Ligand SMILES: Nc1ncnc2c1ncn2[C@@H]1O[C@H](COP(=O)(O)OP(=O)(O)OP(=O)(O)O)[C@@H](O)[C@H]1O
């Protein structure tokens with residue numbers, strides 16, 4: 001029952017000559033909230049990309065919900081991500097040509113969902129992040145904070161069992177941040193999702209059950225906060 | 227803990243009498259309701275302060291109640307007291323942050339007492355954990371959604387912890403990590419105790 005939802009074992013990865021992760025191991029159980037912190041460039045986003053199956057590490061292995069991502073082909077990985085995983089990336093995650101409504105509905109549509117039903121669900125998800133009036137705007141027509149909230153709505157729409165969020169409130173004001181964090185936290189607290197929260201903001205990290213702090217690609221310190 | 231200790235006790239008590247005459251127990255209860263995250267006021271403190279207010283003409287005794295229980299002296303604020311409170315509210319509080327606090331002292335002691343950067347780093351990392359835990363606790367408390375005064379008092383405490391944490395982050399980043407040091411184990415200090423353990427160089 002407490003099998004990890006997210007697991008990294010001995011992960012190392014370099015971009016060209018830059019070592020971004022070195023021997024990182026991490027596991028997150030269902031319902032647990034882990035904050036990944038550390039100075040800019042320490043490897044937080046790289047860790048998140050590896051854990052979410054978006055990047056294959058050069059060394060070590062990553063698994064999601066007990067499935068080794070190495071042993072899945074690209075299609076199976078994509079299906080697993082689409083159905084069970086919600087991801088809020090740090091930059092540029094929305095499809096530029098689609099209105100926010102369809103951006104948010106996308107995970108349902110890609111999974112063969114009915115168009116009208118998916119849009120209804122997307123409209124409700126947009127309401128939960130306070131974007132009901134921006135449903136028809138394309139990403140270029142909304143503010144950075146609004147785009148970020150739409151990305152969170154999209155990540156949550158499938159009620160995923162695993163959530164990854166990379167600086168999800170970095171461009172929000174305190175009230176907007178509270179709202180978005182409330183949604184992510186209740187997915188974990190009430191919905192039982194495993195939540196990995198990358199943040200440089202200590203007030204955000206302090207919501208987590210555990211903090212994992214990186215320094216130049218390796219884990220510098222772990223602290224149980226609960 | 228939200229610090230009310232530095233708020234002048236005189237003005238605090240005057241403010242607590244402002245809604246109407248009260249006896250000491252009511253003053254204490256009202257204080258503890260205004261600042262639920264702060265250390266409760268001690269009775270001795272309340273009676274001593276009220277006595278001082280009367281002596282200085284800032285409050286007066288208006289009656290002595292006996293409601294079946296012990297005799298209770300009821301205090302009311304005077305015009306002089308009201309004026310004093312008004313002046314206090316008008317005057318900005320002195321900005322904090324001039325003297326070294328304990329977190330700074332501990333770090334400096336660890337560095338200067340020849341224990342080195344490794345020991346200081348451990349001090350700082352343990353302090354970060356203690357601060358994050360306290361911040362988590364404060365952010366998890368109920369009641370601030372509907373009560374703006376409580377919300378603001380808590381945000382003040384949280385943002386002060388955040389200021390400390392930023393300093394601690396800078397300290398961690400500027401203290402060198404011992405060569406080949408394993409990541410610190412995820413145990414850290416026992417809940418709520420930013421206690422200095424033995425200052426060994428490596429753990
Ligand atoms: N696609 C890439 N190509 C080359 N180098 C990269 C790439 N992505 C990241 N890096 C490098 O890898 C290291 C880790 O980057 P990463 O994006 O994981 O850091 P981060 O902790 O997320 O930083 P930030 O807080 O600024 O988002 C950095 O030195 C970065 O320059």
Ligand SMILES: [Mg+2]
Nearest residue numbers: 044045046090
């Ligand atoms: Mg990043």
